[in-house]
Amino acid sequence: MAAALLGGCAANAVKLTSGSPSEAWAPNDDASSALLPGDPSDKAEGERQNFGVPGDQAASLITPPPQIKSGEVYELPELIDMAARNNPATRLAWDNARQAALAVGLAEATFLPSISANVIGGAQVWNQPLPVGINGKDSFTTTTEAIVPALALEWLIFDFGQRRAARDVANHNAFAANIEFNGMHQQVIYDVAIAYYRYGAAESRLKAARQTLANSRRIADAADARMARGLGTSVEVAQARQQVAQSNLRVVEAEGVLRDSYQGLLGAMGISPMTRMKVGDVSGRRLPRAIGEPTEAMIANALSQRPDVLAAYSRMKASEAGIRAAEAEFRPKVYLSAIAAGNNASFSAGGLPGIGQEATTAGVLVGVTIPIYSGGIRAAQLEQARTLSRSAATTYQQTQDTAVREIVIAADTLRTALASYHAASELTRAASITYDAALESYRNGLTPITDATVADSGLLDARQAQADAHAASLVAASSLAFALGAMTSREAATRIPAR
Incomplete structure (x- = not known):
C-alpha cells in the first residue's frame, strides 16, 4: 500500500507544469502540494490565461557600468582597453x-605511480552452543579483532x-x-x-x-x-x-x-x-x-x-x-604493483585471556594485460x-x-x-x-x-x-x-x- 501511495505521488508531480499547451503555468504556493491529488481546472479563467512569470529580485541584479571619468572624451585606444577588461x-x-x-x-x-593508504579494521563475534553446559554456560563465545593498515602502489610502466x-x-x-x-x-x-x-x-x-x-x-x-x-x-x-x-x-x-x-x-x-x-x-x-x-x-x-x-x-x-x-588500446600493457601491510589482531575465547598477534607483509608484482575481446x-x-x-x-x-x-x-x-x-x-x-x-x-x-x-x-x-x-x-x-x-x-x- 505504501508503494502504491508513493507511485501515485510521483505521477502527481506532472502537475508541477501546465495542464495543457494553451494553459499558463503558475507555481504552487506550497511545492509539496504538487504531489497530492488536485484538479487544475480549479483555477479561474484569468489565471489559466495569464502567461506572466513570478518575479525574482535576485535576477534583477545587473553588472554595474564601468567607472567613467566625467568630461573625458574616450578615443579608440581607451575604448579597446575598457573592452579588454x-x-x-x-x-x-x-x-x-x-x-x-x-x-x-x-x-x-598518468605517467606517475598511484599510491594509496588503506586501513581495514573489524571485529567478529562467534557464539557456538554447547551440547552440555559447563559452569552454568550453555554456549561458547570467541571474539576476533584486527586492524590491517596497508600502503599500495600501482604504476603503469609501458603502454605502447x-x-x-x-x-x-x-x-x-x-x-x-x-x-x-x-x-x-x-x-x-x-x-x-x-x-x-x-x-x-x-x-x-x-x-x-x-x-x-x-x-x-x-x-x-x-x-x-x-x-x-x-x-x-x-x-x-x-x-x-x-x-x-x-x-x-x-x-x-x-x-x-x-x-x-x-x-x-x-x-x-x-x-x-x-x-x-x-x-x-x-x-x-x-x-x-x-x-x-x-x-x-x-x-x-x-x-x-x-x-x-x-x-x-x-x-x-x-x-x-x-x-x-x-x-595503442589494441596492444598489451605492463604494470607494477606493490603493497606493504601490517596486521594487528587479537583473539579471545570465553573467559580465557586474549591472544594478540602482530605481523607485517610486503610484496611487488609485475603484470601484463593483453586485450583479446571487447565486443568491437x-x-x-x-x-x-x-x-x-x-x-x-x-x-x-x-x-x-x-x-x-x-x-x-x-x-x-x-x-x-x-x-x-x-x-x-x-x-x-x-x-x-x-x-x-x-x-x-x-x-x-x-x-x-x-x-x-x-x-x-x-x-x-x-x-x-x-x-x-x-x-x-x-x-x-x-x-x-x-x-x-x-x-x-x-x-x-x-x-x-x-x-
Missing part, C-alpha cells in the same frame, strides 16, 4: 584556456605510447585554446574598432542633417523675404516650409541612428548599456593608403599568424594524436578517432580557404571604399557650389524655389555619402588588418597608414 567573451576564452591547461596536467599525471599520445592530444588542444584566447582579444579589438567607426559615421550623418536643416531655413527665410516684398508666392513659402520640415525629420532620424550606433559600440565593448560617456570624433581621421592585389607572400604570412588557422591546425594535430592513442569497442573507438581526424583536417582546409577569401574581399572592399570616398568628396564640393548658386539665384528671382530645395537635398545626400564612404574606408582597413592577423593590440587598431 570588461568583455565577458574574453573571460570565457580565458577559462577555456585554463581548463585545457589543466587537461595537460591530468595527462602528464598511449599515454604519450593522450598527452599530445592535451598539449595540442591547450595550444589551440591559448591561441583562441588571444584570437578572442583580436576579435574584440576588431569589433570595437568597427563599432567606433560606425558610430563616427552616424555622428557625421547627424552633423550633415543639421547643416542641411540650417540651409533649409535659409531658403525659408529667402522665401519669406520675397513674400514680404511682394515678389514671392504663398506656394513658394509652403514649399520652403515643407523643405524645413523634411530636413527636421532627417535630423530626428539621424539622432535615432546615432543612439543605435552608440548602443552597438557598448555591445561590442561588452559593457552595460546604461553606460554614459563621450566618444571621440573620427570625422577628421586620415584614411589609409590604397593597396593593390594581395600577394602570395602577404597571404602566406597571414595564414601563419591568424588565430583561427593556427587553432584549426592544432586541433588537426590533436586528432592525429587521438588516432595513436586509440591504436576498441575498433569503434579507432574508427571514431579516424573520423574525427578527417573532420579536423577538412575544417583546417576550410578555415584556410575562408581566410584567403576574407583577405581578398577585404582588399577589394578597401579599394572600392577609397574610390567611393574620393568620388563622394568631389560630389560634395560640386553640390555645395550648386546649393550656394541656387539659393542666390532664387533670392534674385532668377530661378524657382524648387531649384534651391533640390540643391539642398542633393547637398545633404552628398555629405552623407561622403561620411559613409569615410567610415567605410576605415572599416575596410580594419577588416583587412583583421583578416591579415594584424589586429593584435590597440596600437595596431589605431595605426592605419595615412595617404
